[in-house]
Amino acid sequence: MYEQFKARAEGVSAEVYRFETKTVALDFIVGFLQREGCADEPHAYALWADSPFLDGVDRQPLSAVAGLKFVITRELAADARFGISQMGWALADTGSLVQDSSAIEQRLVSSLSTIHIALVPTSGLLADMPTLLTRLHPKDSAYIAMITGASRTADIERVLTIGVHGPERLIIVFCDELN
Amino acid sequence: MGTEFKESINKAVNDANLTGALGKFSEAYKVNRAKAYEGIDFEELRGRIADLKSYAASHLDQLSEQFEKNAVARGAKVFRTNDPARVREYILKVAQDNGVKSVVKSKSMATEEIHLNPYLEKAGIAVGETDLGEWIIQLAGQTPSHMVMPAIHMTKEEVSDLFSKEVNERLSSDIPRLVKVARNELRPKFLAADMGISGGNIAVAETGSIVLMTNEGNARLVTSLPKIHIALVGIEKLIAHYADIAPILKALPRSATAQLLTSYVSIITGPTPNDDGSMKDLHIILMDNRRSEMAADPKFKQALQCIRCASCLNVCPVFRLVGGHVFGKVYTGGIGTILTAWFDELKKSEDIQGLCIQCGACKDVCPGKIDIPDLIMEIRRRLVQEQGLPLIQKAIYSVVNNRHLFHGMLRAASIAGKPFTSGKFVRHLPLFLADLTDGRSLPAIAAVPFRDRFKEIKQPHCTEKIAFYAGCLIDFAYPEMGESLVRILNKAGIEVIFPQEQTCCGAPARYNGAYETAAGNAIDNIKALLEEKVSHVVSACPTCTVALDHEFISTLESLGQTEWIPKARVLAARTIDFSTLVKKLVDEGRLSLKEGQQLGSITYHDSCHLKRTLKVAEQPRELLTKAGYEVTEMFECDMCCGMGGSYSMKLPEISGPILQRKLKNIKETGAPVVAMDCPGCVMQIRGGMDQDGAAVKVRHTVEILAEQLKE
Ligand code: SF4
Ligand code: SF4
Numbered sequence: 001m002y003e004q005f006k007a008r009a010e011g012v013s014a015e016v017y018r019f020e021t022k023t024v025a026l027d028f029i030v031g032f033l034q035r036e037g038c039a040d041e042p043h044a045y046a047l048w049a050d051s052p053f054l055d056g057v058d059r060q061p062l063s064a065v066a067g068l069k070f071v072i073t074r075e076l077a078a079d080a081r082f083g084i085s086q087m088g089w090a091l092a093d094t095g096s097l098v099q100d101s102s103a104i105e106q107r108l109v110s111s112l113s114t115i116h117i118a119l120v121p122t123s124g125l126l127a128d129m130p131t132l133l134t135r136l137h138p139k140d141s142a143y144i145a146m147i148t149g150a151s152r153t154a155d156i157e158r159v160l161t162i163g164v165h166g167p168e169r170l171i172i173v174f175c176d177e178l179n
Numbered sequence: 180m181g182t183e184f185k186e187s188i189n190k191a192v193n194d195a196n197l198t199g200a201l202g203k204f205s206e207a208y209k210v211n212r213a214k215a216y217e218g219i220d221f222e223e224l225r226g227r228i229a230d231l232k233s234y235a236a237s238h239l240d241q242l243s244e245q246f247e248k249n250a251v252a253r254g255a256k257v258f259r260t261n262d263p264a265r266v267r268e269y270i271l272k273v274a275q276d277n278g279v280k281s282v283v284k285s286k287s288m289a290t291e292e293i294h295l296n297p298y299l300e301k302a303g304i305a306v307g308e309t310d311l312g313e314w315i316i317q318l319a320g321q322t323p324s325h326m327v328m329p330a331i332h333m334t335k336e337e338v339s340d341l342f343s344k345e346v347n348e349r350l351s352s353d354i355p356r357l358v359k360v361a362r363n364e365l366r367p368k369f370l371a372a373d374m375g376i377s378g379g380n381i382a383v384a385e386t387g388s389i390v391l392m393t394n395e396g397n398a399r400l401v402t403s404l405p406k407i408h409i410a411l412v413g414i415e416k417l418i419a420h421y422a423d424i425a426p427i428l429k430a431l432p433r434s435a436t437a438q439l440l441t442s443y444v445s446i447i448t449g450p451t452p453n454d455d456g457s458m459k460d461l462h463i464i465l466m467d468n469r470r471s472e473m474a475a476d477p478k479f480k481q482a483l484q485c486i487r488c489a490s491c492l493n494v495c496p497v498f499r500l501v502g503g504h505v506f507g508k509v510y511t512g513g514i515g516t517i518l519t520a521w522f523d524e525l526k527k528s529e530d531i532q533g534l535c536i537q538c539g540a541c542k543d544v545c546p547g548k549i550d551i552p553d554l555i556m557e558i559r560r561r562l563v564q565e566q567g568l569p570l571i572q573k574a575i576y577s578v579v580n581n582r583h584l585f586h587g588m589l590r591a592a593s594i595a596g597k598p599f600t601s602g603k604f605v606r607h608l609p610l611f612l613a614d615l616t617d618g619r620s621l622p623a624i625a626a627v628p629f630r631d632r633f634k635e636i637k638q639p640h641c642t643e644k645i646a647f648y649a650g651c652l653i654d655f656a657y658p659e660m661g662e663s664l665v666r667i668l669n670k671a672g673i674e675v676i677f678p679q680e681q682t683c684c685g686a687p688a689r690y691n692g693a694y695e696t697a698a699g700n701a702i703d704n705i706k707a708l709l710e711e712k713v714s715h716v717v718s719a720c721p722t723c724t725v726a727l728d729h730e731f732i733s734t735l736e737s738l739g740q741t742e743w744i745p746k747a748r749v750l751a752a753r754t755i756d757f758s759t760l761v762k763k764l765v766d767e768g769r770l771s772l773k774e775g776q777q778l779g780s781i782t783y784h785d786s787c788h789l790k791r792t793l794k795v796a797e798q799p800r801e802l803l804t805k806a807g808y809e810v811t812e813m814f815e816c817d818m819c820c821g822m823g824g825s826y827s828m829k830l831p832e833i834s835g836p837i838l839q840r841k842l843k844n845i846k847e848t849g850a851p852v853v854a855m856d857c858p859g860c861v862m863q864i865r866g867g868m869d870q871d872g873a874a875v876k877v878r879h880t881v882e883i884l885a886e887q888l889k890e
Contacts, residue, residue, distance in 0.1 A: 008439065074404065074454045078370055094439040101445075104403060104454045111399045130425045138386040138421065138448035142253070146444035151396040153358060154436070155312035155328060157335050158204055161358045164311055165365065166396025166443065 001092040001125045002174065008095030009172060012149025013162060018122065018174040022057055025175040029084070029117060032171065033065045036115065038082060040067035046082035047072050049109045053086050053119050053178060072105040074112075083113030083167070087147070089124040089132055090174075094148055097172065098132055101145035110147065116167040118147070121178035180829070184505075184530040191501040192832055197324070197332040198500055204331065205499040206815075211437035212490065212544070221546075224430055229548035231423045232484035235384075235415075236474045242384040242417040243465050250387030250463055253449025261467040263293035270295065270376070270409055271302055273462060277407060279304060279373040283365075285391070285398040286310040287378025288326065288487065289411045289466060291509045292522055295376075307368045309397040311361050318345060324503035326489040326511060327435050332502055365397075375401035379412035380487070381427055382465070385420050388448040389463060392431065392441040399443055406453050407460040414470050415483040427486055430546040434488035469521050478557050482517050484547035491541035491551055496819045496837050497534050506531050513541045513551040520558050525565065532558045534833070536826045537690060538819035539791035556690070560737065563692035576696040582682040582703060590628070622656045622862060629658035633677045636665055641674040645760075646713040648704070650723035651683050652858040660858060663885035664719055667761060670888050671770040680707035684726035687824050689734060698738050701731040705746050708753075716750065719757040719881050721788035721795075721857045722824070727754040729792065756789065757881055758856055762798040765805065771889040776807025778887075780850040783810055784841070784864065785817035786857035799856055799880045806887040813844040813853075822863035838867045845875060852876045854883055 006016045019025040038046050045067035048054070062068055069076065077083070085106050089098040097118050101107050110116050126132050136144060151166030162168050191197060235242055247257040258269050274282070282304055284290065296306045296317075308317045312329035316322065318341045323329030330338070339352040342360050350360060377398055381390035389410050391398040402408050418424065424446075432438040450459035473479045492498045492512035503511035507527065510518040513535060520528035535555045542550055568576065629649050645668060653660045665675045685700030704727070708716050718724045731747040764770040781803055789795045796817070800810050821827060821837030841864060845853045853875055855861060865877035 012438075012442070072454075074370065078366065096440050096444075102451050104452055107399060107403045108454065111396055111403065129428055130422070133422050133425055138383070138388045138446060142447070142449045142451045144446035144448075145399070146440070148438075148440045148442050148444075150442065152394045152442055153311045155310070155315065155330055156333075156338050156354050156357060158200065158207075158328070158331065159335075159354045161355050164358055164362055164395035164397070165309065165369075165400055 001127065002122065005090055005092040005095055005125060008093065009149065010095075012095060014095065014149050014170040014172050016172045016174070018176070020176045022053065022175055022177050025119070025173055026057060026061055028173065030061050030065055032117070033068065033082060036082070038065055038067050042079040043114075044081050045069060045079075046084060047077060047080045047109045047113065048084040049105045050103070051084070051086035051119060053175070072108055074108055077108035077112040080109065080113045082115050082117060083109030084117040084119070085109050086119040087124070088121075089126055089136065090120050090172075091126055091128055091132060093128040096146050096148040098136065098144065098146050100136065100141040101143045102141055107143070107145065110145070111166050113167055114163070115169040115171065116147075117171045117173060119178065120172060120174050122174045122176045123179060180530050180533060185832075187505045188501055188830070188832055191505050192836060194332070194502075196334050197502045198836075200331050201325075201499040201502055204328075205493050208437065208493045212434065215433040215437040215439060219429070219433075224426055225546045225548045227426045228430055228486065228546055229484050231418055231420075231426070232486070232547060233481065235417050235419060236480050236483040238419070239414050239417065239471055239474050242419060243414055245384040246382055246387055246417060246465065248387070249385065250449065253387055254458070255387065255449050255461045255463050257463050257465065259465045259467075261469075261471070263466070263468050266293055266411065266464055266466050267295060267298045269464060270411075271299060271304075273407065273409065274299065274304055274374060275302070277373065277460070279407065281305040281307065281368070281372050282374045282376055283307050283309050283369055283372040283401050283405065284313075284376045285378070285393060285401040286313050286329075287376065287411055288509065289378050289413045290376060291323070292413075292468065293466070295411075307365070307372070309365055309369065309401060310393070311358065311395060314361060314365065315341060318342075322504065322508045324511070325492060326487060326503075326515070332504070369400045369404050372405045374407040374409065375405040376409050376411065377401050379410050379416050379463075380431065381418060381424055382412050382416045382463075383421050383424060384417055386448055388421070388446050390424055391445045391447065392428075392443070394436070394438075394442045396443050399445060402445060402447060406457065407462070409462040409464065410447075411464045411466060414465050414467055415485070417465075431486050431488050434490040434544065434546045473521050479517070479521065479554060481549050482514070482521070482554060484549055485514055486547055488546055490544045490546070494540045494544050496538060496540065496821070497536055497833055500833055500836055501534070505534070513555065514549070517551065517554050517558065525558070525561060528558055529562055532562070533829065536819055536821070536823035536834075536837075538787040538823070540787075540819065543791055556692075557737075559690075559692035560694050563694070568691070568693055576688050576693050580696050580699040582680070585682065622866075624655050625658050627658065629654045629661040630677065630679060632658050632662065633665070636662065638665065638669055638674050639672075641669075641672050643673045644676055644711070644713045645673050646708055646711065646716045647675045647677050648681055648684075648708060648716050648718040648723060648727060649677070650718060650720040650858070652720060652862065657858050657861065657879070660719055660879050660881050663881045664717070664757065666885050667770070667881065667888065668717075671764045676711055676713065678707040678710060680710075682707070684723040685734065686722050686726050686730070689726075689730060690824055694734055694738055697730070697734045698740055701726075701734055701747065702743055705731065705743060705750050708750055709746060713753070715755045715760060716753045717755050717757060717760050719856070719879065720859065721756060721786045721793060722859060724754060724756045725788045725792045727751065756793055756795055756856070758789075758798040758802060759795055761884065762802055765802065772802070772806045772884070772887045773889050776887065778807040779809065780811045780848070781808040781852045781854055782813045782845055782848040782850040783816060784813070784820065784845070784853055784855040784860060786855055786860045787817075787819050789856050790817045795856075799854065802880065802884060803854060806884060811848045811850050813848045815840075815844055820860050820863045822859045824859065827863060838863060842867050842871055842873070846873055850875070852878060852883075854878055854880050856880050
């Protein structure tokens, strides 16, 4: 299923990675943020929305990244370059990510940032939409959000262009250790 | 048709940007759509969608109530009304009560349907569209030209001019740069807005949820940033169960933009907290605006199965020429014609319903399984019922309904028409008295019609007899096609009978909404064709075949003339089209074509009625291949040729360019011959080729096969 997901997600210009442990995944994220010039100034910093991933993680390596914040407000989100959040599920047949986004912070970091880094537990990989609908029900979530690739438009001369109102890059990080 | 309407058509077909963009898009769309549906059983999928939407349409009240109950239980405020004026008032009141100064909107056809923007703006509230295409249109002060791609008619240079004015800076026409500008301009508007207004792609009764789909991500911001969210949803968006969203989510993006899923899907159920800890003020308006009336109409109920994917526009040969503006301000294309007739008023559809050439291409791809051309015919019928036929048509149909007079006039025309035989004056068949046309030559009326020539044909006596239904075109314009057919059947040991009382199949009358005339024709033909016991009634004209096979019944049903329906069914069961019959005879070994021939390349044009109504496409190709031809497929082989009966006379400005496209596709195959199974298409394409001067022979399959019979 992972291979199918990866092919489908890359087909809509997402970048897909997979790591066994949280530690390796964390190293990747730190390296990524540093490489991409994360810094403590407007349009350069990163926001990390509350995620189970962070539970029990040694945050020490994170302090190496300048401009990584864990407090989310709409003002901060509006000028963030990176948004990091954890998604609950991934759908193999369309390359989509799914999250219970009832908490506004989750939506702010994934909709206002320029680059969205999405963490996904590998165990959350599902075959397709009908399977998801049996797992995630509106009675348990007031705002179910699905994300498939980057924000896109073809409204000017039908030319596909990435990054309209939402992120222009979607980095998907699977972690096997995550539940 | 009004002159203003004609002018808008002329403007559109001469707008090179528009026709170029739509043309290219529709060509690419076909390929991309097929790819998106790879491995999916489309018929099964749309069957499910049609079922669940049809169920919802029969339970609108119940589902509205259930939706309201469940949404309210989750904390949403639900307002239900039939009246667009009350929707506008409600939204304005919520805005005023909360001191709203600015609104951001994500794309919603329902708000366009009720002309919400100007209403709010007049009350001093700033309204910003945030879908890129909608924003462009808003800046330009125009209306959308396509349901999914509202600004498809504009070039990047025009967009750059608009944006330059907006940001007071001279911008280049680099598209990614323009998109950035839009992002930067709209971002502060999102953040400052006091209210967000969205539509809803789906409303789930079972959970009180609304589902929103976008690619740009604007709906996520519209529903997340402002503290008030109003969703305006037409009640046709209701479905019963949460699980029902799966098939719609599967089909809608694939059909709309050939995507597996739109970038963003949000399922919103009740309010969520804002970032300051307060709760969102969520209002959901369920708007009826004649949808219940539509659901109560046995014919039009199926139009509520529409999921607004716009694929019916993308495949429509007429839409891709004229675009949306000709259709009016809100809903466009084939389905738009139907929705306009209801949500606006029947009269508003008077001109636009005439744009449909009845090719059936839309019906084939509609994920809601809606018979769009049939509903447009029904609009035509009701318009005629309400307003009567124009005098000139009335005169024509009173002739057509009297076979002796009609055939007498046709014979007279063949004599009187002599001096014009090389000219372009149309004076044949039910189309006589029509205007001059450009772009093709038309056949003269035959000096001796088939019905007279038939008497001279010496046939062997055979036990099996088949009745030939010629139809007006073969009878009076192309009698040689009829002779070819007799020769072929005789060779297979079948005797052809020609009931002399047969008359026009009624299609021209029916396609103009004159159902009474069509019913008169149907009854005359039923009597004539059932008189003698035959194994089949064969026709070499797909339009006639469809009349005999389906439309006699449906015309009589529409008029409630039930006493003839059983006989109409007997006739339908006996009816067969030429290629299917001959293929059967060849397969049964009763008819043999010459063997080992190498006749070179041929290309085949699928006639609309044969391919899409009768579902016949392989038979003629197999027969031509068997005869020794190599079939070279043309691009868009099953796209309409632009004939459409009297359509080509009424709307030559549309029929002409459709024909030119067809001629180009034929010529590009390099084949010296193009075959087809419809005398109407022969008339259109042969006439076009003649004017074009290209050395391509245009022939009916019956003529070709008659030359290749094994002696
Ligand atoms: S039947 Fe043909 S012409 Fe009519 S709306 Fe459908 S696609 Fe367009
Ligand atoms: S009528 Fe059918 S094809 Fe047209 S928009 Fe509606 S669902 Fe799509």
